[in-house]
Amino acid sequence: MKSAVETLNPTRVRLTVEVPFEELKPSLDAAYKKINQQVTVPGFRKGKIPARVIDQRFGRGAVLEEAINDALPKFYTDAVNEGELNVLGQPDVDITEFNDGDELKFTAEVDIRPVIEIPDYSGIEVVVDAVEVSDEDVDKSLEQLRDRFASTTPVERAAADGDVVVVDLEASVDGDVLEDGLATGVSYTIGSGQLLDGIDEAVIGLEKGGSATFTSELKGGTASGSQASVKVDVSDVQERELPALDDDFAQLASEFDTLEELRADSRKRLERMKSYDQATQAQEKVLDALIELIEVPIPEKLLKDEIGTRTHNLEHHQFPQTGLTWETYLEAEGKTREEYDAELEAQAVKGIKTQFILDELVNKEKLSVNQEELTEHLVRRAGTSGMTPDQFAQAVVEGGQVPILVGEVARGKALAVVVEAAKVTDTNGEPVDLDDEEDEDGEEGAGTGAAEADADAESAVETADAEDESAKA
Template sequence: MKTSVEKITPTHAKLTLNVAPEDLKPYLDGAYRTIANQVQIPGFRKGKVPNQLIDQRVGREVVLDQAISDGLDNFYQQALAENELQPLSRPEADVTETPDVKDFSGDVVVVIEVDIRPEVEIKDWKGLKIEVEAAEVTDEDIDAELQSLRERFGTLTTVERAIENGDFATIDLVAKVNGEVVDEANGLSHEVGSGELLEGTDEALLTLTAGEETTFNSTLIGGEHAGEEAEITVKVVSVKVRELPEVDDDFAQLASEFDTVAELRDDLREQAAKSKTFAQVDEARKKAVDLLIEANEVPVPETMVEDEVKRHLEQEGKELDDPHGDEVRENAQRSFQQQVILDEIIKAEDVQVEQNEFTEFLFQQSQQYGIAPQQFVEIMQQNNQMAQMIGEVARSKAVLYVLEDAEVVDDKGNAVDISEFTAVVKQAREKAAEAPEEAAEEAPEAEEAKAE
């Protein structure tokens, strides 16, 4: 089979496949066998009908069509492999020439158009200078952590007064659209002022007391009526205030493993420092990707992006011309560029995903979705998404390779030590460097063993 490739754009190719008779013959033989097992001709068992009789009763055109249909995907996959093309969309194929049905002489000519991953050469990914926010732990940070801890150990006490911001109200909610109840919830506990419920709920609750109710209009944000205007009726069942424990040694012993508040504060300071370092690394990862996208031009397949925009808007029940589409389009373009760049770094550095890294990723994802790890794995396998998951882990690890070779400083010019987070990169590189040496040492031993 001969193949020619025309790059219409960096992300769209036209492949012309010339399938010679000798390449088509196995599929012609298979087509005869398939048809022989399908037709019923008196005097012959299924599968035993001679080819000549199939030609007479069914027609050589049908056999040829069956052969081309059976072989088309294999021809396409062979053409992709030979030309090192990675498809990004469903191909559109057109059979422009077929062999002579009299003797099946002549080529099958197929023209296929498909979106492909662009060829890019990544530059400027080593030696990046990345600036992140300084990780200073202040007394205010410790006080905030203590306050959060107090709130966790606080107790709710019923009060007989109007609701104020910060109170906890037990409420019943009913949502109606055009007079019809579309959703309701009873005994819902809500911290007033948190903004966690429908827009307007907190404002409507202020000044109400237990037993009172009010009605207001709001836009629903979930379910089949998402985006629709609804009449919301909220009734207050009870009003509670959270009483916080005093910060003393007794509280330190209750809320932690420490005996004194001073020890607790020291531990909170240490935890806050770690948290801020994590935040620095997260910021560095994002900025590294930003710099890579800025420094490297990656063509984006327009059709693939528009399909993603359409799918996203349809899921949200929005029209295709909704302004939100611009944001979705920008995110889709950026996501594609990021994936292409990181995949090139994976190839350049031969980034490998270790079993423990993949297991940890699957565990974290299962927690995020609130299901058991084994159940999450089964779902991914059923949907053939395991390879995609491995790709995500590899790309995340590729960013660490970029950070290992980068200069990371805070906004005050101080160097930021992220070696704890990029240690896996150093270990992987050391392992890769040792591999040729080990192979060289084993070679003489193998030769000696052969000689014996």
């Protein structure tokens, strides 16, 4: 077999392959054997039909076609390996010349990973938000904690903002009550915004036993997006009472004995959360800066397939689950379809660039993934999938997705290397240390340790990964 590679553009090549007829013999033998098992000819036992009889009965052309279909993948793969190509997706194959007894000639056009030069990235500088926790932040956190421990007491008065009402709902469209438009015994805190638009205005001022009707756009169900007439009956009005913010509350809501200890712990937790957010922000900004440094040609077919996959998932998975349509979705997003398509393409381009660049960094820095790192990543992914680690691991193995997870971990490590080399300062001009640290209590700082940095980086690149690994040749 002989092959040649013609570069069509930085992301696509054409392979020209010539195969001597004698190299097709194993596939021809396999074709005769396969046909032998599929057909019957009077006078011959199944599987024992001579080749000449098959040619006479079914045609030599059918055998040759079967042989070529069997042989092409191997010859294509041999040509790819010979050309040392890193291909993406499936090739477009065209048989240009073939006659029985003569050599087989075919071409295969396929996308390839572009050659990427990784420049010196040590000069990357980014600015991130400073970790600052104000007294107001602590007060807000404690108020949210108080809210969780609120109690309710039935009252004989009209419902007011902040009260809890127990209601029955009946939604109808064009005078017809919806089968899924009935709900009874629903507890709702007035002003929370967690139910239908317009319900607050309808129930405020109603006492126990009162009812009202209001109009609201349904956000889900069989009539999602429709304007519905909703009848609401109030079966109870309850006043919410917040516990006093004192030492007794601290003992009720936490392991601490005093309010001051609880307040100090709240401040510490908020600082950790902001440190985690700061580390994530640093990784995202460093990644953006790295992408800006490098010219990355984008394979057109890969981009088209990625956009198609994301759109398909939205239309056939997210929309049915949420009851949305393109019209209601775009209205909620405040975008036109053209604006959405432009943003989707930009996201897909960034995802493809991210994966190409970080994969090249993995090779350049000779990064590898050990079993412990893969297991930790698997456990994190299981947590976001709603499955146990064992269930998720089994699904990954059965689906042949282990290489994809390994790639995610490796790319996360590559990004962490770049972040470590970058100069990161906060908005106060202070340098941000993302190295592994331990706080004064001997605990790792949230999101600032090296392990956490790797984990955060893995998370940062997971959403940017755009290449469909299963489509690789």
